[in-house]
Amino acid sequence: MRNICMRVNYDGTHYHGFQTQPGGNTIQDHIENAIFSLTGERVKITASGRTDAGVHAYGQVFNFKTESRIPVHRWCLALNAWLPEDIILTDAKEVPLSFHARHMAKRKTYRYSINPNRFPDIFHRRTQFHHPTRLDIEAMRRALQLMVGTYDYTSFASTQSQKLNHVRTVYEAHIEVDHSFSRPGSDDQGIIHIYVTGGGFLQHMVRIMVGTLMDVGEGKKTPEDIPGILAAKNRTKAGPTAVAHGLMLWNVEYDENVQKT
Amino acid sequence: MRNICMRVNYDGTHYHGFQTQPGGNTIQDHIENAIFSLTGERVKITASGRTDAGVHAYGQVFNFKTESRIPVHRWCLALNAWLPEDIILTDAKEVPLSFHARHMAKRKTYRYSINPNRFPDIFHRRTQFHHPTRLDIEAMRRALQLMVGTYDYTSFASTQSQKLNHVRTVYEAHIEVDHSFSRPGSDDQGIIHIYVTGGGFLQHMVRIMVGTLMDVGEGKKTPEDIPGILAAKNRTKAGPTAVAHGLMLWNVEYDENVQKT
Numbered sequence: 001m002r003n004i005c006m007r008v009n010y011d012g013t014h015y016h017g018f019q020t021q022p023g024g025n026t027i028q029d030h031i032e033n034a035i036f037s038l039t040g041e042r043v044k045i046t047a048s049g050r051t052d053a054g055v056h057a058y059g060q061v062f063n064f065k066t067e068s069r070i071p072v073h074r075w076c077l078a079l080n081a082w083l084p085e086d087i088i089l090t091d092a093k094e095v096p097l098s099f100h101a102r103h104m105a106k107r108k109t110y111r112y113s114i115n116p117n118r119f120p121d122i123f124h125r126r127t128q129f130h131h132p133t134r135l136d137i138e139a140m141r142r143a144l145q146l147m148v149g150t151y152d153y154t155s156f157a158s159t160q161s162q163k164l165n166h167v168r169t170v171y172e173a174h175i176e177v178d179h180s181f182s183r184p185g186s187d188d189q190g191i192i193h194i195y196v197t198g199g200g201f202l203q204h205m206v207r208i209m210v211g212t213l214m215d216v217g218e219g220k221k222t223p224e225d226i227p228g229i230l231a232a233k234n235r236t237k238a239g240p241t242a243v244a245h246g247l248m249l250w251n252v253e254y255d256e257n258v259q260k261t
Numbered sequence: 262m263r264n265i266c267m268r269v270n271y272d273g274t275h276y277h278g279f280q281t282q283p284g285g286n287t288i289q290d291h292i293e294n295a296i297f298s299l300t301g302e303r304v305k306i307t308a309s310g311r312t313d314a315g316v317h318a319y320g321q322v323f324n325f326k327t328e329s330r331i332p333v334h335r336w337c338l339a340l341n342a343w344l345p346e347d348i349i350l351t352d353a354k355e356v357p358l359s360f361h362a363r364h365m366a367k368r369k370t371y372r373y374s375i376n377p378n379r380f381p382d383i384f385h386r387r388t389q390f391h392h393p394t395r396l397d398i399e400a401m402r403r404a405l406q407l408m409v410g411t412y413d414y415t416s417f418a419s420t421q422s423q424k425l426n427h428v429r430t431v432y433e434a435h436i437e438v439d440h441s442f443s444r445p446g447s448d449d450q451g452i453i454h455i456y457v458t459g460g461g462f463l464q465h466m467v468r469i470m471v472g473t474l475m476d477v478g479e480g481k482k483t484p485e486d487i488p489g490i491l492a493a494k495n496r497t498k499a500g501p502t503a504v505a506h507g508l509m510l511w512n513v514e515y516d517e518n519v520q521k522t
Contacts, residue, residue: 009380009383056384119349122271122347123270123317123319178441
């Protein structure tokens with residue numbers, strides 16, 4: 001028996017999220033079917049966490065136990081051959097049998113991308129929220145910093161959240177503006193990428209943080225409103241839930257030693 | 262009668278190139294049909310130049326004559342509503358009746374993108390040539406500089422070229438390497454973007470330049486071979502024609518005064 005840990009990138013556009021569900025067509029289903037095609041084994045994979053329908057991943061991590069003797073360096077190419085082209089495995093390694101991709105994830109980073117310009121960005125529209133409204137990016141930066149820390153994030157959680165404890169830690173968050181597709185001389189604001197790193201996230205937490213930042217960017221809220229929104233522990237005080245397709249699971253980090261065989 | 266000049270971005274993946282042809286489904290067909298839907302006029306648009314099947318554009322320019330009185334600032338949104346989502350008009354202005362998008366284009370820039378890493382880049386695979394071979398980017402840079410100048414580019418033209426004169430001027434060319442999707446610590450080479458600006462290009466010229474640069478990057482040719490390849494005026498001396506989908510018409514420039522009404 002071996003424990004294999006893999007990294008996967010996916011374009012979530014055409015899938016019903018990561019985790020297996022009755023309707024099928026999830027990332028997990030496709031990967032488990034590819035493993036079956038390759039090895040004849042019916043395994044269950046364990047990811048660092050689920051992603052919602054339409055959300056993308058650049059570096060999702062999962063593990064699974066297998067009896068297969070296929071050398072670890074061959075797993076990616078072999079499984080990619082069985083996967084649709086919008087799901088690509090990029091790394092594989094053998095890890096201790098005790099490794100668990102969800103329980104042992106130390107930090108996760110999400111990226112949310114907003115196109116505030118007049119027209120959709122044709123080459124990136126599937127991974128950007130197109131919201132053609134000029135935004136006050138500096139105000140958004142100040143508001144974002146006020147969301148960093150250890151708080152009860154009830155105001156930033158779906159009311160469907162099943163968790164009893166809504167205290168989470170956001171370690172770091174920042175905004176980068178990409179002008180690589182801005183035409184010189186235009187008043188294009190560029191593409192706004194919001195990165196948020198935390199120890200764990202509540203349902204819709206990043207999307208509600210982004211929806212609130214957009215309210216700040218439009219002047220409907222101010223950075224100074226953020227502490228009060230957190231303190232209220234009331235979902236109705238925060239902004240809307242930003243659309244799923246602007247969100248990407250960007251990175252998952254583990255303690256180095258837990259992944260060493 | 263007015264002359265309207267517009268800028269258009271398109272993802273060429275699903276089209277048979279820019280220019281109308283018997284098989285249909287070209288960018289030109291879609292734009293002319295949208296103009297008909299909006300105005301009831303059957304116009305012919307004139308682009309800065311054609312692009313081949315599968316080639317993309319970020320800033321293609323075209324013009325057309327119309328009797329329509331629709332204010333110029335409304336053309337983009339109005340026509341985009343009639344266009345598929347992978348063709349997006351971004352600019353419209355009225356220009357002198359004498360303006361001609363092809364004859365008056367002074368400089369055109371193309372970008373060619375190569376992914377030399379092990380796996381396709383899931384979010385950009387439609388605009389990158391995935392060629393999983395480590396490349397010597399510095400050698401490619403030196404070779405590219407030796408292609409800049411005024412030369413007979415017969416060695417870099419399709420043998421189907423109908424042009425009598427193959428002398429062209431390449432004004433400027435450079436390579437940028439984008440690491441925004443390189444994972445820290447990986448030996449990923451990043452994404453290689455090759456930019457080439459010239460006064461005009463022969464059929465397949467940029468793609469053959471790129472195919473030749475890839476031979477240099479792989480060590481099959483050296484930068485010092487380039488002057489001899491140019492001097493030979495023989496297509497067989499250059500490298501292969503790089504695949505269409507890595508190519509993007511990046512910018513078209515005009516003298517400022519010819520576009521002023």
